[in-house]
Amino acid sequence: MSKPVVAIVGRPNVGKSTLFNALAGEQISIVKDTPGVTRDRIYADVEWLNHKFTLIDTGGIEPESKDIILSQMREQAQIAIDTADVIIFITDVRQGLVDADAKVADMLRRSHKPVLLVVNKVDSFKKFMTDVYEFYNLGIGDPIPVSAASQLGIGDMLDEVVKHFDEDQLEEAEDERPRIAVVGKPNVGKSSIINKLIGENRVIVSNVAGTTRDAIDTEIVWNKKPYVFIDTAGLRRKNKIKEELERYSIIRTVTAVDRADVVVVVIDATEGVTEQDAKIAGIAHERGKGIIIAVNKWDAVEKNDKTIYKYTNEIRNTLSFMPYAEIMFISAETGQRLPKLFEKIDMVLENQTLRVQTGVLNEIMTEAVALQQPPSDKGKRLKLFYITQVAVKPPTFVIFVNDKELMHFSYVRYLENKIRDTFGFQGTSLKFIIRERQ
Ligand code: GDP
């Protein structure tokens, strides 16, 4: 189930962040943001009238000088063209039409992607509407007046956005082949891994139907079974600005992870696990995907009998929010343990779709409660009535209790561990929803 991607593009100070926050924040109740480890406002999950989409803000750091504004805008527009299904091109009624707007509009028009021309800071329709008409000159359709700051016209704008969603894209869900995203920082060896797998397998480079983005999908057959690998390394940009490069790499990761069943997070063994690795892994975690951590370049590490233990510990510490992740040590260079990667992928796929019978779950819960008393507060003790699994990908459980406030995070973790003791669920997060029942 691939979610559409909507990108915001525009000059500095036209109100990109304000619009992004209006759509992503909790200020208006119609939209919501996934809680997660990544606090960056580069992307957000938005819902509008039963349409879910991923919103990305392509605008990065403030440009230092006027003459680089245009080149930076082109860069942003290119990212949007590469990754988005619908582009929101935002302009500013108070600054009026400027030359850079026209140049970027040309570029967007040539891409043949759906583009919405949004004119921001129209805080009063009466006062500014005549100025809005000027934007027809851009030749990219009807300008949509909004005020991001006072949240005017946002609903009409979203109606237009969702009209452009391509229903064909949902067909990807009917494709039975497992989709694997290979993600990680630049230079960890993502391309090398995929190339090595391609070299050792019969490969059909496929244009998966419904894929409107630039992710490069490769079908790799292993044990007579096809897998679709989504490569995020494929396209490289000659970008000089480090922050922009990082933003681009995060955007690529989010859009690839969205489409994947299992995510292989590649870490460079010669560097060890870093905060940036954690950020990337967090994207897969908060989206409930199957996760395998592949420590690559294992051939280049000097080892003794404690090395694997030391690496495992470091990874578990830095990625403490995902203790369930599978870890493996590989080398794209020598091919060490690469066939094992497919075994792990199969196992994680199985765990993502595993369903546990309600009877068995309740036995586990009853036993767990007998072993460790549930928490209490001010003389009132938590009672757990019933547990049942309501979804897969990721496996999701509803627990009915007497009082939600009494359910402590650590007790949920305790129950999770008890379920994992029996069923493993390696490589997949588990989701718990707590409901009250009298
Ligand atoms: P960005 O650089 O494109 O991300 O722009 P920002 O979102 O940071 O906004 C730039 C400035 O415009 C800020 O001072 C905002 O408060 C202001 N702004 C944003 N939206 C509106 C709006 O709808 N009306 C008015 N009057 N000001 C706005």
Ligand code: GDP
């Ligand atoms: P990407 O940016 O993540 O796609 O990384 P690349 O696949 O381009 O690899 C970056 C560099 O690491 C290249 O110089 C590779 O030759 C090297 N590299 C990749 N995998 C391995 C490996 O398993 N062992 C060693 N020693 N080097 C590797």
